[in-house]
Amino acid sequence: MLRRRHLVPAVLGLVVIGTVAWLLRPAPEPVSTATVERGPLTETIEEEGRTRVRERYDVSSPVAGWAPRVTLDPGDTVAAGEVLMALRPLPASALDPRARAEAEAALERARAALQAERARLEAARTSARYARATYERLAGLRIDGQVSRNEVERAEAEAERAEAEFESARYAVDVARQEVAAAEARLQYAGRSETPDEVPVEAPVDGQVLAVHHESQGVVAAGEPLLVLGNPASLEVVVEVLSADAVRIEPGMEVRFHRWGGEESLPGRVRRVEPSGFTEVSALGVEEQRVRVIAEITAPHSRWRGLGDAYRVEAEFILWSAEDVVQIPENALFETDDGYAVYVIADGIAQRRGVQIGHEGGLDVEIREGLSEGETVVLQPSRTITEGTRVMPIGQR
Template identity: 25%
Template structure:
């Protein structure tokens, strides 16, 4: 009997056909039910300089602002300057008719920041007229949560962004000694303290500009840095899922600090390790990762 005849004999056997069908069905079920690879975003652990950053929005303000008041009671005749105009020290800003025309002078060289009284007419002594200041001498006031402010020291470097121009450099000049209560946008009471940032402003920046300040409170070189989004906590311990041979491996780590997108790791990971970002419910031990 040749091989063709043998093949026909085997396939004509009813038991063989049933077994063959069962095998195909089992194979189909296995293929249907086998765990599917989970699509995940991953990133590499790096080694470099870790920076502990406190990031908040701030507002520029003139270091020394002068409010000009009416020196006498009389008739305000006119203002000689408008908001935004430059003034010289000793330049006439306004004229008040008293027993005689009494000029009001600028105490500094700078710009008119704000006109408080624009219209002519009667005015009482001590009434505010306008504000002047030197916009070449700006500083930034930033409101920091008290639990973050305790780590800040005068001299800390500051990166200034978000004002519409290139990144600027500054340093922390002062941490005010008294905190205050402020209501957050979510209606939560917060204890904050004001810190002052010194910097060299560009000519296009003025008072009241909103900026984003990154205050670097600490810096460590040659450190293992992992993405904060890869970390998750169980009880008092921190873990990540590391990718090994295309499978997820749960790894316990030692976390020293977190700041923004970066976490300082002192044990459990090495440079080049691939970790899973934003591990959800589908990420478990030995799950295949795609």
């Protein structure tokens, strides 16, 4: 009886002590959480870009003379061979032997450039035919299921690129032909006692007027720029990216153009990454080394007809993409001596777990090892959370 009498108070004391300890224990830490998911993930680089007409042609005065007022305005359409203005040449001074030799050399250079552009045109024509034939062949095999859709899309993009290069080469031949005509005119009219009444200035290519350099009438020197012509359908996008990002961008890489004014994004491809960079001071006064990346719009011109020269767009370069990736929000990670880790919630307790990360896609990051789909992780873990800390989810992404 004595032992039982002492046992009851002891048990009651332990109960009281346990109750007090339970009441005095720290309250659970409120945390925001996210679920480990599996789905598509894309790693991108986003920068601001400017459109630029690829085929730009400066129309200059072939001789010194009196130019009338230009009646053309930016946006007006001209045809190849159309007379843009008629110059009234000034009496030409006689060329000394050195000046005549220079004029003759300039004419020979212009003729050689014309021959080179003609050869490039034939090469571009052959490439365009081959690329188009390859696309049509693969498109037929796609119907039978012998090739993948990606192969057909790559062949189609290559065919469109080759055809654009052919158009560029054709314009270049027209311009080179006009350069030869201008060089011949300089040599022909120089030193002549009789001066022609008018010297016509013709449009080298079909296109639109992009800029007017000499709008008012007046005297112009030989070679002075008068107009700038271009083909608005041959737009390209110039994007200045950080040099650390430029090394990850390659020709042929997919690009998406956003916030250009239309409702949908425009697809595109990288055409060239320039080999040299330049230094630019940011708005915060920080010197940045940047590189120009030239991309082209692969969507039909009818979808972006409203875009013009020097318009602003947002370019998103697709560095990597996958359809089935284990991923979590990036702000669930924290650095450790061994790499990265997260806090996983199990039965209301935070458990620290090391993870191996992969590609980063915007706000999410790929998890290669350490987590499974469906687990819950803590977002933005504070320093008060450690291994074994009781947590209380207050919100979930």
